[in-house]
Amino acid sequence: MNQPSSPFSKYQLLPQEEMLEVLKQKGELFIGIPKENPNKERRICLTPDAVNAITSNGHRVLIEKGAGEGANFSNKDYTEAGAEISTDTKKVFSCPLILKVEPPSIAEIAMLNPQAIVISALQIKTQCKEYFEELAKKRITAIAFEYIRDVDGKFPAVRSLSEIAGISSVLIAAELMATTNKGNGLMFGNISGVPPVEVVIIGAGTVGEFASRSALGLGANVKVFDNSITKLRQIQTNLKQTVYTSTLQPKNLMKALKRCDVAIGAIRGHDRSPVVVSSTMVENMKKGAVIIDVSIDMGGCFETSEVTSHSKPTIEKFGVVHYAVPNIPSRYPKTASISISNIFTPYLLKLGEEGGLENSLRFDKGLRNGLYMYHGILTSKAVGDWYDLKYNDINFLIF
Incomplete structure (x- = not known):
């Protein structure tokens, strides 16, 4: 008597390795x-x-x-x-x-x-x-x-907000110089035959880099100060052009601040920002010059800075306009x-x-x-x- 043929092959009837499906358990947030x-x-x-x-x-x-x-x-x-x-x-x-x-x-x-x-x-x-x-x-x-750090060990949130703060600082300075805001009436823009606006940027980190980029794009003459030669070299490379750079030597800084129309403070410290611009230096600045202290979140790097608000953003000291609003990115x-x-x-x-x-x-x-x-x-x-x-x-x- 013929036995009915098996629906399985001989190979299939042999003991097989157990194949387990390994999946990460997806969760619903x-x-x-x-x-x-x-x-x-x-x-x-x-x-x-x-x-x-x-x-x-x-x-x-x-x-x-x-x-x-x-x-x-x-x-x-x-x-x-x-x-x-x-x-x-x-x-x-x-x-x-x-x-x-x-x-x-x-x-x-x-x-x-x-x-x-x-x-x-x-x-x-x-x-x-x-x-x-x-x-x-x-x-x-x-x-x-x-x-939070990314794969390169950088802080993506800090960098993104620093980019915004750097660009904002130049846009705010441009607004504050308009006579409609009781400014000195100077304009960024490198108009033919008109000397460019002089900008001093203290700090060559992300804020300093993006402030420099914006100021240069608007035709300003930019000077960058920082005590890190590596950062100063990096900013030159990133900007793809030569700008005036210097370490934070009081004599050089004083000379640059006397001539500038806009000074932007963008230097960080461990616990608080170091105060690198003294009250005397501010007193010697041009009347109607503008200070944007982006470092105010960490205490400020101008001795004369005082925390202001978005509703009342500026104060005046020694005839110099001070803008020291914490959290500049929330302006945009x-x-x-x-x-x-x-x-x-x-x-x-x-x-x-x-x-x-x-x-x-x-x-x-x-x-x-x-x-x-x-x-x-x-x-x-x-x-x-x-x-x-x-x-x-x-x-x-x-x-």
Whole structure:
């Protein structure tokens, strides 16, 4: 009697190796974007285009009504991009992942759910000990976007905002020199037969580079001062032209400031910016000259600088106009929002792909550099030293 033929081949009937499918577990993000304080901050973390990219990948975005208005993005722009709009501030703050530009206030921390994740600026020098204690009580995981490093070890958020601040400083100076703003009536532009505007830039970092580029583009005569020869060499290379450069020698700086129409301070320090321009130097400047102290966020590098606001941006000392508004990029909130959004979006999509923040922190050193609070445990040495708080090394907590 013939046996029925088997539907399987001889090879298929032999024991086979077990083939397991190995996939990263994709996670769904639920992002809350609350409204910022309009008096301090007009930027928003995600543009409608960024929201569209995030929601298209299966994530949810809940935005407080009017959160994008400061940057000229309407509620309709966001709903069309796939976001949900809510008038309930508490509901937005109860999302598992909160995105903010300004750090949350103590009152806002109270609205957060325990174990929530907050990504915002830290602004370490404007905080208080209570801020970190409140985050710890709620076991919050917090990331400061200005401390996130990219693959090259640079700080992309700081660089983007420094580019904006550098360009803004020259545009602001040009406005302040117009007689409609009670200025000295000089104009950037290198008009034929008219001597160019003289600009002194103190600091050859990103702000200094972009201020130089803008001033040169408008036909100004630019002099750059910095104590780092490497930075001065770098700025010449990046600008692709020869500009006057000098180390911060008081005699040379004094001579340049006496002749200049605009002085831009863009020098950073570790704890605060060094004061490199004394009151006497300012006193010897031309009447009607303009000082833009971009370093005011870190204390200012002109001895005569005093913090001003966007509503009352200038003061006058020794006949010299001083502009010392902290957070210059928020003057152009739409451009600044697009810039911040470009940094946030790839990280958020990556968080979703890798199944949440825990995995991303494990494998992304640059992101881990921005972490300062992990499930309520302080992980930043800088914060610990500044506020005399106990901190733990994140590498011992996460692996």
